[in-house]
Amino acid sequence: MLKAVGQQLEDGRWLAPSAERNREPILAELKRVLPNAGLVLEIASGTGEHVIHFASALPGLTWQPSDSDATFRRSIEAWIAKEAPANVRMPIDLDVRRLPWPVKRAQAVLCINMLHVSPWAATQALLDGAKSILPAGGVLFLYGPYRRFGAHTAPSNAAFDEQLRAIDPEWGLRDLEAVVELAGAAGFRLGDVVDMPGNNFSVVFRSEG
Ligand SMILES: C[S@@+](CC[C@H](N)C(=O)[O-])C[C@H]1O[C@@H](n2cnc3c(N)ncnc32)[C@H](O)[C@@H]1O
Numbered sequence: 398m399l400k401a402v403g404q405q406l407e408d409g410r411w412l413a414p415s416a417e418r419n420r421e422p423i424l425a426e427l428k429r430v431l432p433n434a435g436l437v438l439e440i441a442s443g444t445g446e447h448v449i450h451f452a453s454a455l456p457g458l459t460w461q462p463s464d465s466d467a468t469f470r471r472s473i474e475a476w477i478a479k480e481a482p483a484n485v486r487m488p489i490d491l492d493v494r495r496l497p498w499p500v501k502r503a504q505a506v507l508c509i510n511m512l513h514v515s516p517w518a519a520t521q522a523l524l525d526g527a528k529s530i531l532p533a534g535g536v537l538f539l540y541g542p543y544r545r546f547g548a549h550t551a552p553s554n555a556a557f558d559e560q561l562r563a564i565d566p567e568w569g570l571r572d573l574e575a576v577v578e579l580a581g582a583a584g585f586r587l588g589d590v591v592d593m594p595g596n597n598f599s600v601v602f603r604s605e606g
Pocket residue numbers: 413415416440441442443444447464465466469491492493494508509510511514515519
């Protein structure tokens with residue numbers, strides 16, 4: 398898994414080319430929807446490059462990275478050691494399926510590229526966990542590749558989906574409409590769905606409170 402992510406530096410930081418590519422377009426969307434202050438919980442932070450980048454561009458917010466994988470948490474720690482951001486907390490061990498989550502309240506929850514590399518039960522758990530810690534109107538921001546209206550949005554996504562299912566039959570691109578339905582049942586209303594580069598989508602939900 399990690400080898401597929403990218404490359405590790407001597408100080409323990411991992412570099413993912415995908416994070417380098419998508420961080421600016423994602424940041425532009427985050428600037429539109431996040432509050433000016435408060436705590437943002439990032440689920441499945443991966444290498445930590447995203448949280449470092451977003452925290453530096455949005456210094457009014459406090460950022461809490463997390464991941465269920467200890468190797469990724471070590472990479473996040475190494476990024477924090479290198480960049481010393483004032484508004485990024487140390488990463489926490491958070492597996493979305495272990496409810497209740499170790500964070501009790503956040504103004505926003507961010508989850509980039511996790512739904513397709515985890516079982517469908519993790520999507521349900523993400524929605525339930527986020528709902529339990531967000532205030533009314535609080536943002537749950539998802540980013541990643543999705544099927545739309547029963548079909549892939551690009552041949553490259555179809556190939557990616559096949560690769561994922563070969564690794565684990567429970568993985569694979571989700572139908573965005575199914576995620577929206579599950580989110581509605583969990584107490585979220587859909588805000589924006591934004592077309593992003595590389596056949597990805599940003600999806601913004603708000604907690605109904
Ligand atoms: C493809 S990586 C994405 C990492 C990062 N968000 C990015 O976009 O570069 C998927 C991440 O999901 C995390 N993950 C998978 N299942 C998880 C779970 N049940 N709870 C929390 N994180 C999970 C993995 O450890 C990994 O960091």
